[in-house]
Amino acid sequence: MRKTVLILGAGSDMARALSAELAEGGYNLFLAGRNVHELSKDAKDLEIRFEIQAEALYFDALDTNSHPGFYDHLNPEPFGVVAAFGVLGDENLARRDPLEWQQIINTNYSGCVSILSLAANRMEKAGEGFIVGISSVAGDRGRAANYVYGSAKAGLSAFLSGLRNRLCRSGVRVITVKPGFVRTKMTRDLDLPSRLSATPEEAARDIFNAILSNRDVVYTRWMWRWIMAFIKHIPERIFKRMSI
Amino acid sequence: MENLPELLVANWNNYPRINARLWEFRTENQAVKLLDSLSRCIPRGLGRSYGDCSLEKNIISTPDFKRFIALDQKQEILECEAGISLDQILRTIIPRGLFLPVTPGTRHVTLGGAIASDVHGKNHHLHGAFGRHVLSLLLLTPGGEVIDCSREKNAEIFYAVCGGMGLLGLILSARIRLMPIQSTYISQLTIPAENLDHLMDLFETHEQSTYSVAWLDLLSRGRNFGHGLFMLGEHCLSGEITSKDLRRREKFGINIPFFMPGWIMNEHGLRAFNNLYHLRGKSGPGRSFPDLDDFFYPLDKVHNWNRFYGRKGFLQYQFVLPKEHSRLGLEKIQAHIQASGILPFLAVLKLLGPQAGPLSFPLQGYTLALDFPIKPGLSAMLSALDRLVHNLGGRIYLAKDARMSKLDFRRGYPEISRFLELKNKLDPKNKMASLQSKRLGLCAKPY
């Protein structure tokens, strides 16, 4: 029987590319997000291209009260869960406006903790499955340019690492994805350095390969692992004066 | 409106090349908003036309709008968003025993582009152009309405949009009929032809064959003029070919790969290549079993073959002559080309069936497609050909045009007034316009 994967934030460019990889790999899909109208068209498209089953579901990461009911209603229970939703937010606005920093933190961090905890408990019981969390290199070290977003992603990375530690013995895999730059809606207005930037398709392939292999933490593109290793090792007294 | 940088954009023949903004979209909603925000624009699919029909300062680029909407395998009906490529469609339908009832010589055109140019294939004489197999389509009109068009509903618009070159609005999606196939092979018969007469006789005696096309040598003179290869094809039925046939095919594949090293662009190279090509047929008629890609899309194997012509680009000149004038006309045209000394690289001949919509290219007669590298003297030579073609009651294919005059266009497409009436109704402000439509005067009255 085909296994089912739940994609949260399925309208994200990276998630759409990953959905195609997973569908081609033979997984059925739940595409969950806020724009169900478009997601159901995406679902139909995947069904036709890859002869799988796909269903669109309404999901709002910020509405954590709805999460237990949402997860309970999934039928069949997903074998894998991918949390791809996220917001970059407006860092300048977040300095002044509590609504903005709350939105950044609640989406990127709290939303993930809420829904992935539910998934983790089910999978732990089932003794199988995988969880993919899309964090960010921005969580590896806080920078002036986006530290609210970065701190939420840092929280998410720590959460995923702890979850992996907890679930390791029960046969559930947890994969942390740390994209560098990916050309998506989120970064449309930014001028990205081309050698360091992935297309959503490249990022999706990296994530899919991580699911198939035994990777715990994957950077995409790969060189970000080394770039971040370097950046993390810059002494704080120097780092604080830098603008990178 | 956000600021979008301009890019250098050209279609497949790299001429003309202009600065333009490419506006992309992924949903119908985005398309509606986009069209509303632009005062002048033209849709563009994968830019596989040769010329300026999908060029304008603001381009609505469709290839991100590419979802399958429905596939009914029993009824053999497919519905997709218009930016999907025929390549993606084929990848999905061939494994299910289905194929496109009409296909151009490349997989890399969009569904919308195939409809807007009402493209034809090697089976036009029997199965008509692409539009004949479109059951219905959704059109986003310049006024911002989404209308359902078919032979039953908005029929006049439907016929005009097939071949309408994007000038009546943006095709959002279409339902098309597919055809069943039993194998992915074609049974091909290749017959060498002595001269043009012989070639045309072959076309006419084999009018019942599904696929037919000829390659012809424009360099040969006198009685030999028009010697070439005539190729026929039928879909193989299941069990029709054995593994022995397939092995043979791999060893002696009769298909000529169209690899074109630079040297072939001069006359000596051209002659050598033509001779080589002809030699393949010298041994008499030959049966072979190419697969679908080898038979329909030989050029797709050479990625970016258009670059062989360099940055200056090239022109493809494709015209059709009414059948009764074809024999004489082709001889006149060949004589003219030979006298000019500007020789085309490739010459493909095909017998077409009757015309469909008002701007649709095919009409009953012979069509010849010629590729010319851009060089001094070409423009004058082609203008002279324009005159010959139109004096004979022929016309030029808009999807391959970057240079024809308004006057020639009017002579070639006498049903243009019918089209312009609709343009007046649907797009009185000429929101949809391309470099080509402006050159040819394809616009609503107050312009």
Ligand SMILES: Cc1cc2nc3c(=O)[nH]c(=O)nc-3n(C[C@H](O)[C@H](O)[C@H](O)COP(=O)(O)OP(=O)(O)OC[C@H]3O[C@@H](n4cnc5c(N)ncnc54)[C@H](O)[C@@H]3O)c2cc1C
């Ligand atoms: C190698 C090769 C072989 C070819 N062989 C053949 C052949 O055998 N027979 C044949 O007929 N043609 C052939 N062609 C030409 C090609 O099929 C047509 O030019 C086709 O229209 C290209 O489609 P496109 O998606 O690239 O559209 P473009 O070239 O981008 O646009 C073509 C026209 O379609 C319009 N258009 C595109 N999308 C839409 C839309 N969604 N709504 C409204 N209008 C739209 C554009 O405005 C423009 O007028 C060939 C081309 C190549 C490169």
Ligand SMILES: NC(=O)c1ccc[n+]([C@@H]2O[C@H](COP(=O)([O-])OP(=O)(O)OC[C@H]3O[C@@H](n4cnc5c(N)ncnc54)[C@H](OP(=O)(O)O)[C@@H]3O)[C@@H](O)[C@H]2O)c1
């Ligand atoms: N692009 C990069 O360079 C980059 C780098 C590092 C990390 N990332 C991370 O990668 C992930 C994917 O992002 P992307 O680049 O593909 O960007 P994207 O296309 O902008 O996708 C973000 C998605 O998150 C969804 N979303 C936002 N808030 C939500 C909520 N409350 N509930 C449900 N869904 C919500 C959005 O849904 P709607 O469609 O409904 O708005 C959107 O589909 C994100 O977690 C992002 O932080 C991206």
